[in-house]
Amino acid sequence: MKGILEKNWVKGLISLILTFGIVQVLISTNIINDYLQSTLATICINIILAVSLNLITGFTGQFSLGHAGFMSIGAYVCALITLNNRTIPGFILGVFAGAIVAAIVGFLVGLPTLRLKGDYLAIATLGMAEIIRIIFTNLDSITNGPAGLQDIPQFTNWPWLFLYTAGTIIIISNFIRSSHGRACISIREDEIASEAMGINSTKNKVTAFTIGAFFAGIAGALYASTFNFINPKIFDFSKSINILVIVVLGGLGSISGSVIAAIVLEIINTYLQSFADIQMILYSLLLVIIMIFRPQGLMGSKEISFSVFGKLSSLFAPKKGRV
Amino acid sequence: MLEVKNLDVHFGVIHALKGVSLTVNDGDIVTLIGANGAGKTTTLRTISGLKKPTNGEILLDGKDITHTSAQDRVKMGISHVPEGRRVFPTMTVLENLELGAFLRRDKDEIAKDLKKVYELFPILADRRKQLAGTLSGGEQQMLAMGRALMSRPKILFLDEPSMGLAPLFVQEIFNIIKNINSTGTTILLVEQNAKMALQIADYAYVIETGSIVLSGTGKELMESEDIKKAYLGG
Ligand SMILES: Nc1ncnc2c1ncn2[C@@H]1O[C@H](COP(=O)(O)OP(=O)(O)O)[C@@H](O)[C@H]1O
Ligand SMILES: [Mg+2]
Numbered sequence: 001m002k003g004i005l006e007k008n009w010v011k012g013l014i015s016l017i018l019t020f021g022i023v024q025v026l027i028s029t030n031i032i033n034d035y036l037q038s039t040l041a042t043i044c045i046n047i048i049l050a051v052s053l054n055l056i057t058g059f060t061g062q063f064s065l066g067h068a069g070f071m072s073i074g075a076y077v078c079a080l081i082t083l084n085n086r087t088i089p090g091f092i093l094g095v096f097a098g099a100i101v102a103a104i105v106g107f108l109v110g111l112p113t114l115r116l117k118g119d120y121l122a123i124a125t126l127g128m129a130e131i132i133r134i135i136f137t138n139l140d141s142i143t144n145g146p147a148g149l150q151d152i153p154q155f156t157n158w159p160w161l162f163l164y165t166a167g168t169i170i171i172i173s174n175f176i177r178s179s180h181g182r183a184c185i186s187i188r189e190d191e192i193a194s195e196a197m198g199i200n201s202t203k204n205k206v207t208a209f210t211i212g213a214f215f216a217g218i219a220g221a222l223y224a225s226t227f228n229f230i231n232p233k234i235f236d237f238s239k240s241i242n243i244l245v246i247v248v249l250g251g252l253g254s255i256s257g258s259v260i261a262a263i264v265l266e267i268i269n270t271y272l273q274s275f276a277d278i279q280m281i282l283y284s285l286l287l288v289i290i291m292i293f294r295p296q297g298l299m300g301s302k303e304i305s306f307s308v309f310g311k312l313s314s315l316f317a318p319k320k321g322r323v
Numbered sequence: 324m325l326e327v328k329n330l331d332v333h334f335g336v337i338h339a340l341k342g343v344s345l346t347v348n349d350g351d352i353v354t355l356i357g358a359n360g361a362g363k364t365t366t367l368r369t370i371s372g373l374k375k376p377t378n379g380e381i382l383l384d385g386k387d388i389t390h391t392s393a394q395d396r397v398k399m400g401i402s403h404v405p406e407g408r409r410v411f412p413t414m415t416v417l418e419n420l421e422l423g424a425f426l427r428r429d430k431d432e433i434a435k436d437l438k439k440v441y442e443l444f445p446i447l448a449d450r451r452k453q454l455a456g457t458l459s460g461g462e463q464q465m466l467a468m469g470r471a472l473m474s475r476p477k478i479l480f481l482d483e484p485s486m487g488l489a490p491l492f493v494q495e496i497f498n499i500i501k502n503i504n505s506t507g508t509t510i511l512l513v514e515q516n517a518k519m520a521l522q523i524a525d526y527a528y529v530i531e532t533g534s535i536v537l538s539g540t541g542k543e544l545m546e547s548e549d550i551k552k553a554y555l556g557g
Contacts, residue, residue, distance in 0.1 A: 031517050032420045155361030179425070182418075182421075182422065182425075183425065185411075185414070186411055186414070186422050186425075189411035189412060189413060189414060190409045190411055190412075191412075192405055192409055192479055193372075193405055193409035193410070193411065193467075194406050194411075194422070195373055195393060195403075195421055196371065196373065196393075196402075196403040196409075196471075197397070197422050197426075197470070197474070198393060198394045198396075198398065198425060198474065199394075199422075200392070200393075200394055300412065
């Protein structure tokens with residue numbers, strides 16, 4: 001048993017290193033040019049957003065409509081810190097401060113609403129995201145109001161983006177595999193039964209929600225640092241919906257699904273930009289078609305296991321042997 | 324021994340339990356029978372800590388657990404098979420059983436209990452990799468009972484285990500309840516199927532609109548004219 005786990009761990013590590021290396025090579029050879037680099041950054045940020053929302057909605061079964069609100073907190077906190085401290089330590093501080101403030105707000109919103117059974121969280125998070133947006137719009141002296149913050153120093157590059165994205169995936173996957181994670185899944189499956197098993201549903205729901213908010217804060221911070229410019233409108237209701245679309249499309253309860261959907265949708269988006277007039281129509285049409293053929297999402301609740309890689313390599317191995 | 328004294332429970336303005344008192348002696352099968360909406364489920368949920376009473380006391384082995392958390396009550400030996408079975412549908416049979424032992428850390432003993440559950444319900448061993456949602460109603464009831472046993476309870480609450488099952492399965496479930504009891508687990512059984520419940524009960528309570536109206540040994544109640552009329556179909 002342990003051997004298999006360790007092997008999987010090694011395979012996971014190898015595929016991470018490969019991913020990092022291949023993209024790094026594509027960047028240095030300018031195959032991923034400046035334009036595609038911003039696509040790459042968007043993909044990473046969307047992966048972090050989708051995986052963290054999947055923890056809340058896909059794994060714990062709590063419907064949240066305010067993920068963009070947490071993202072905006074991370075973005076503003078990190079922007080304000082790096083505008084005053086244009087150094088790498090300032091950036092690292094900005095990312096973590098943004099994540100922690102987002103997590104605190106998540107905890108404060110989650111604690112009263114997640115005690116209740118039913119979809120109160122959806123309403124509360126919807127309201128919370130709007131309130132946060134209105135605060136940022138009206139806090140002129142700090143946030144520069146509707147015009148937003150400009151000239152935010154850019155620290156993000158591929159290594160940073162990779163580090164945060166891989167870190168998010170690893171931490172959330174491990175959380176899901178822990179006994180907390182199993183508790184969260186059992187709450188999604190049947191809250192009353194899980195309470196009868198002695199699982200504290202409020203505590204586990206609030207924990208998942210707070211962790212989700214934390215990583216949404218990280219994504220927001222990376223957004224601010226990548227695009228150098230933020231305003232409240234970027235983080236409106238439609239942003240929250242876009243994140244939810246990635247999660248549902250990838251499959252509720254599948255981390256690999258969220259990752260794949262974030263990549264696929266952003267690539268589609270990038271290519272559709274040459275059809276600017278009908279881009280939104282084509283995009284929506286595509287979503288409808290995918291949901292008709294895969295109502296459970298691309299991955300359902302399944303994960304890509306590294307045994308897939310094992311099988312693939314064994315396909316090639318015998319040939320090698322004969323040569 | 325479980326003692327419940329003068330339990331009052333409200334849902335908003337609804338007064339669901341009105342001074343319910345009952346005693347369950349160690350090793351017994353005690354049943355609580357009554358019509359739909361009488362307050363049976365609420366009684367079990369309040370004793371397991373899933374619903375807070377507005378008044379009254381709950382004592383387990385002489386210890387006041389009225390304000391103890393549901394988690395701690397599971398650790399103290401109360402386990403609850405909820406009404407309607409409520410298995411975790413997209414988890415496998417084995418994963419369901421493992422969740423029953425969620426609060427335990429004694430891996431070796433958990434493995435032993437898993438083996439015991441498979442002996443008690445051989446069908447669950449055959450189906451251990453199958454998703455719980457794809458089991459039949461009777462199999463789901465067995466899984467829900469097996470899952471509850473995985474916390475190694477002193478006292479097991481069963482909320483209408485025969486509900487919606489074919490007669491053959493009902494008989495089997497009641498045999499298994501007797502079987503579980505014979506290995507030393509105390510049982511508090513809630514049923515609408517009064518006849519079956521009274522047949523296996525050492526002691527029985529009848530609840531009507533939130534109050535206990537009658538109690539006695541299973542045999543006494545089966546012979547009572549009132550009970551015959553109201554619950555045993557003549
Ligand atoms: N969650 C709830 N909210 C409001 N009323 C409830 C709730 N649960 C039970 N009740 C009320 O409490 C009373 C007892 O219900 P219950 O304990 O479920 O009865 P039984 O299990 O005997 O059928 C009923 O009048 C029911 O309507
Ligand atoms: Mg009931």
